[in-house]
Amino acid sequence: MSLIVAKFGGTSVASPERIKNVAKRLVRIRQNGNQVVAVVSAMGKTTDELVGLAAALNDNPPSREMDRLLSTGEQVSMTLLAMAIEALGYKSMSFTGRQAGIMTDGTHNKARITKVDNERIEAALAAGVIPVIAGFQGIDANGDITTLGRGGSDTTAVAVAWGINADVCEIYSDVDGVYTTDPRVAPRARKLDEISYDDMLELASAGSGVLQSRAVEFARKWNVVIHSRSAFSEAEGTYIKEETxxxxxxxxxxxxxxxxxxxxxxxxxxxxxxxxxxxxxxxxxxxxxxxxxxxxxxxxxxxxxxxxxxxxxxxxxxxxxxxxxxxxxxxxxxxxxxxxxxxxxxxxxxxxxxxxxxxxxxxxxxxxxxxxxxxxxxxxxxxxxxxxxxxxxxxxxxxxxxxxxxxxxxxxxxxxxxxxxxxxx
Amino acid sequence: MSLIVAKFGGTSVASPERIKNVAKRLVRIRQNGNQVVAVVSAMGKTTDELVGLAAALNDNPPSREMDRLLSTGEQVSMTLLAMAIEALGYKSMSFTGRQAGIMTDGTHNKARITKVDNERIEAALAAGVIPVIAGFQGIDANGDITTLGRGGSDTTAVAVAWGINADVCEIYSDVDGVYTTDPRVAPRARKLDEISYDDMLELASAGSGVLQSRAVEFARKWNVVIHSRSAFSEAEGTYIKEETxxxxxxxxxxxxxxxxxxxxxxxxxxxxxxxxxxxxxxxxxxxxxxxxxxxxxxxxxxxxxxxxxxxxxxxxxxxxxxxxxxxxxxxxxxxxxxxxxxxxxxxxxxxxxxxxxxxxxxxxxxxxxxxxxxxxxxxxxxxxxxxxxxxxxxxxxxxxxxxxxxxxxxxxxxxxxxxxxxxxx
Missing domain, CATH: 3.30.2130.10 (VC0802-like)
Structure with a gap:
């Protein structure tokens, strides 16, 4: 039995139909004898739409308000995913960044995680619940909502994986792993079975968009194994870890x-x-x-x-x-x-x-x-x-x-x- | 100088343009020498859309998740209004039901307010901030988000007015007060300057849709004066109070x-x-x-x-x-x-x-x-x-x-x- 954190990006939860598929996938992970915690991004283009609304009202919106606004995107997708899991007959509960114990500094819009206290998540797992955590958000010492910057849901997933001592942090997306190069450019690109943190970081900073650099840095620092894989197939993806x-x-x-x-x-x-x-x-x-x-x-x-x-x-x-x-x-x-x-x-x-x-x-x-x-x-x-x-x-x-x-x-x-x-x- | 709670419904904040108008109105109240606290509903049809998303995923969505989902609607409108106020050069901060100290029982989807602790709102007022509070939501003893049922934002406004001991709770909508009857039906209907709580409650329960019965009941119980008026004009509306x-x-x-x-x-x-x-x-x-x-x-x-x-x-x-x-x-x-x-x-x-x-x-x-x-x-x-x-x-x-x-x-x-x-x- 493994303890798995499974993160799904905005494309994977862009519609009720896709949310249902994510729910089925999570239930399959459970049926295979594992424990699983989900981390989700906001649905599709939600974050962009919220940014657009804010821009219509204030050229320079206060960062505290901006974070509160953006954090609602993940609060919607987390509750919908929990509902979809319940509809399949499994217990599920959603958790905001606050409730999942993601503590950050006060740098609104690109806060850094300072502490992870996953007590409620562990209690939920022990009660047979599939917890669904809102990615991208935390709270600062004042109890105000912060966000981790674009792509911060990957970082949330890695932080939670570390916090609950998960065996692996699976990051699902529309690509099926890390390739030797962009296969859309070079059709003879090869999917890598494994890659070291250092190589992944260099690739990411050089323009390869599969994973957020910050998530990989966090994973390297705390030795969390990431598995980058496709949300649309069962095939193994690429493991990012210390030693290959x-x-x-x-x-x-x-x-x-x-x-x-x-x-x-x-x-x-x-x-x-x-x-x-x-x-x-x-x-x-x-x-x-x-x-x-x-x-x-x-x-x-x-x-x-x-x-x-x-x-x-x-x-x-x-x-x-x-x-x-x-x-x-x-x-x-x-x-x-x-x-x-x-x-x-x-x-x-x-x-x-x-x-x-x-x-x-x-x-x-x-x-x-x-x-x-x-x-x-x-x-x-x-x-x-x-x-x-x-x-x-x-x-x-x-x-x-x-x-x-x-x-x-x-x-x-x-x-x-x-x-x-x-x-x- | 009066201390005023001003509540704006979903129609009043349905678009960025309308939110700007609400912000201007709040600033005018301040410029007239008053202190003001805003309470907002979700933008336009947001709540209906969220209900639709949930229905697509679960015929009988868990009520805890439903409340968390619905509460995001007001979290969006409150931050946008705070941003719009800041754009006019006034300090503003948004507050969720939790942060505004709206404590409720655990009856998800139609929780009843058990306690109001407006400490943070009073501190914000003292600091010259225009606080914007999310209507319709509170938290229960477990720290989980609850909602007050349809139209619950009126109840939030009355509860806050009581909590901060406001002089009046102004409820803005697309009608300019309480009429002797629906003026669309009887064009000789007359706007009432004042009406007692009891008459208002009977009218509301008999089909007059201006105010939520629960808000009026709460106001009667705690003796909060309500002023029902138009969001689109400066004219005085109707005062709802004990003795006329x-x-x-x-x-x-x-x-x-x-x-x-x-x-x-x-x-x-x-x-x-x-x-x-x-x-x-x-x-x-x-x-x-x-x-x-x-x-x-x-x-x-x-x-x-x-x-x-x-x-x-x-x-x-x-x-x-x-x-x-x-x-x-x-x-x-x-x-x-x-x-x-x-x-x-x-x-x-x-x-x-x-x-x-x-x-x-x-x-x-x-x-x-x-x-x-x-x-x-x-x-x-x-x-x-x-x-x-x-x-x-x-x-x-x-x-x-x-x-x-x-x-x-x-x-x-x-x-x-x-x-x-x-x-x-």
């Missing part, structure tokens, strides 16, 4: 991210302190700079480029307009059509030559590298957005990640996927 | 109710205990019998008629089918096209002849009386539904209630109003 049993591959996966933009400052006098001035001004203006490229200077004049999230671009542009006269630079240009492609793998540390092989492969495929950055277990290159698919595919093949079978879903190019994601922002 | 300053009229108002049905059992042997058998069977089957009419028997055979809410008709029919053979009656017939017209007035007690004048008026207008019932301050007659408008109008004139001015809104007959109400059930 598999022989270590050099490269675990390839992520791509088209949400960043590149800003280049031209004609910068190459004086001491100029870079510091630029990047401290950007930091003050809350621009998250990712990569920095400085060209070799000619005649004491150089170019400085950096990449940052597209969402930060208005603030970056502001900063540039203000700082350009101060540093006596000529101009700045923005390139939104870029993509970051990242090779990730803990095995990289003990295997030299990854960068050389990657650059050679890209070169053979006529893909120009606009910028490079590395960490001990990641190598990222920036390329022209139009070449994303080609870059991902040739690297995937070159590093031996190709599967024998071909992913069957209608294939979208990385560019089409990026367009869809931008639309959905 | 006005010279007492014989009749305060006329209510009509087309939601009841009449059931007649024909050919009943006039034996001892037959009536007891019929009405105890109806009571067991949860049929709320209103009026009972027994004809004078001929040859030991009689007819028994009763009226009950239309919603109880399926259960009444069930009961009849089961009991008919037992009491050896011939048949039963149902008449859904009836209306109850009620004259209400505390002054009736000291003024004999009301019944005589009413019957004479109806007779002169060729309106047949199908049944009669009375209380010390109410006289109700059942008439053919097609004659409702005529009955209300001639009684309104006969008892001197007509106003000099004519109500201007598009006039609907009582029958059209009844049809609309039935559709909306």
């Amino acid at each position: 049993d598999m022989e270590e591959a050099v490269i675990t996966g390839i992520a791509h991210d088209t949400s960043e933009v590149k800003v280049t400052i031209r004609g910068v006098p190459d004086n001491t302190g100029v870079a510091a001035k630029v990047f401290s001004a950007l930091a003050t203006n809350a621009v998250s700079v990712d990569m920095i490229i400085q060209n070799i200077s000619e005649d004491g004049i150089t170019d400085i480029s950096f990449t940052c999230p597209g969402a930060d671009l208005p603030r970056a542009t502001d900063t540039m307009e203000r700082i350009l006269p101060e540093i006596d630079a000529r101009e700045f240009v923005v390139d939104e059509d870029i993509a970051k492609v990242s090779l990730v793998g803990t095995g990289m540390k003990s295997s030299p030559g990854v960068a050389a092989r990657a650059f050679q492969t890209l070169g053979e495929n006529q893909i120009n590298i606009l910028a490079i950055s590395t960490s001990p277990i990641r190598l990222s290159v920036v390329v022209d957005a139009a070449q994303t698919t080609q870059a991902v595919r040739c690297l995937h093949t070159a590093f031996g990640l190709d599967s024998d079978s071909v992913f069957e879903e209608t294939q979208l190019s990385a560019e089409e996927i990026a367009a869809k994601m931008k639309k959905g922002r | 300053d006005m010279e007492e009229a014989v009749i305060t108002g006329i209510a009509h109710d087309t939601s009841e049905v009449k059931v007649t059992i024909r050919g009943v042997p006039d034996n001892t205990g037959v009536a007891a058998k019929v009405f105890s069977a109806l009571a067991t089957n949860a049929v709320s019998v209103d009026m009972i009419i027994q004809n004078i028997s001929e040859d030991g055979i009689t007819d028994i008629s009763f009226t009950c809410p239309g919603a109880d008709l399926p259960r009444a029919t069930d009961t009849m089918e089961r009991i008919l053979p037992e009491i050896d009656a011939r048949e039963f017939v149902v008449d859904e096209d009836i209306a109850k017209v009620s004259l209400v007035g505390t002054g009736m007690k000291s003024s004999p002849g009301v019944a005589a004048r009413a019957f004479q008026t109806l007779g002169e207008n060729q309106i047949n009386i199908l049944a009669i019932s009375t209380s010390p301050i109410r006289l109700s007659v059942v008439v053919d539904a097609a004659q409702t408008t005529q009955a209300v109008r001639c009684l309104h004139t006969a008892f001197g209630l007509d106003s000099d001015s004519v109500f201007e809104e598009t006039q609907l007959s009582a029958e059209e109003i009844a049809a609309k109400m039935k559709k909306g059930r």
Whole structure:
């Protein structure tokens, strides 16, 4: 008998019909001899709709009220799921973040969990109840509702799994696990049976959207095993855990991210302190700079480029307009059509030559590298957005990640996927 | 300076635009030198939509979960209103039933308030905040959310007004007060400046839909002055209070109710205990019998008629089918096209002849009386539904209630109003 935390995202509970399916799935877990605790997100687009209502009333809604507003989304889905489970003849009770003992700090809209006290959940389990917990929410020391930020339900699930000492935290979604790369881009992508926390974190921060980084960080810290799997099939997904049993591959996966933009400052006098001035001004203006490229200077004049999230671009542009006269630079240009492609793998540390092989492969495929950055277990290159698919595919093949079978879903190019994601922002 | 509780119903907060208007109204109350606490219902049809979602998942949803589900409606509207007030430059905070200290018994779906502890509301007022309280909800001794039943937000408002010792509890709606009768039926209806709790309760129970009976009962018990007024105009509405300053009229108002049905059992042997058998069977089957009419028997055979809410008709029919053979009656017939017209007035007690004048008026207008019932301050007659408008109008004139001015809104007959109400059930 295992004790399982099962988290279902907004897509899985978007309609009464889907909620019924989730209820059936939970009951099956019980029928297989396990104990189970459910964690749910808000139904479908509920959170976006609530944000829209708030925006119609206040350009800058008070964060305390915003959290109270958003938390209602999960309160609806939790009660509906509990009702659906009861309709199948099993006892169920819903619990808000407060009742599930999710204590947080007072940072409204992106609170951090400070304590987990799952006493009521354990009592419910002991009474044969299937507890359903509202994801994404907790309470602060004042007893006010807080929310954990977008995707915070994954974090709730991991925190509850740790709190009740569950054997596994199953995170159900519309993908059936973690792939070596996005199968919609590279149809020969392979589903991983296991992946280490470190590799998963690098993949997530490099643009792979399967799991929230914070949830994985929490899981790593408290050694909670995550099982990322499909809500629509019984197939095993991917286990995220400390040590994997598999022989270590050099490269675990390839992520791509088209949400960043590149800003280049031209004609910068190459004086001491100029870079510091630029990047401290950007930091003050809350621009998250990712990569920095400085060209070799000619005649004491150089170019400085950096990449940052597209969402930060208005603030970056502001900063540039203000700082350009101060540093006596000529101009700045923005390139939104870029993509970051990242090779990730803990095995990289003990295997030299990854960068050389990657650059050679890209070169053979006529893909120009606009910028490079590395960490001990990641190598990222920036390329022209139009070449994303080609870059991902040739690297995937070159590093031996190709599967024998071909992913069957209608294939979208990385560019089409990026367009869809931008639309959905 | 007055301390005012202002309650706004679902229609008043049905859209962001209307919420903004409510916020402006609250700010005006403050600008006029008063302190104000708002109580809100859920936006528009939210509660109905939530009930629909629950029904799709469970034919008999657990009442604890149902209350948690329904309570989210007010949690959304309260936060949005607080945001709208803040956007006008005034401090505001929302409070759930729990945070506002509305303690109830554990009767989910129609809990009764047991205690009001408005400490946090008083602290907020002292800090210059406009508190916004979620109507309709409280918590029981287990810390679980309860709801007060349909229209419970009025009761919340009265309870809060009592708890903070407010000068008045203003209940805003789409009507501008209590009228001598429904102005859509009788355009010469007159708005009352004041009405006593007792008259208001009789009018409400006789079908006048302005205020919830429970809220008025609570107000009478704790001596809270209610001011029923329009959300869409600044005009004074109607004060509901213990003693009115006005010279007492014989009749305060006329209510009509087309939601009841009449059931007649024909050919009943006039034996001892037959009536007891019929009405105890109806009571067991949860049929709320209103009026009972027994004809004078001929040859030991009689007819028994009763009226009950239309919603109880399926259960009444069930009961009849089961009991008919037992009491050896011939048949039963149902008449859904009836209306109850009620004259209400505390002054009736000291003024004999009301019944005589009413019957004479109806007779002169060729309106047949199908049944009669009375209380010390109410006289109700059942008439053919097609004659409702005529009955209300001639009684309104006969008892001197007509106003000099004519109500201007598009006039609907009582029958059209009844049809609309039935559709909306």
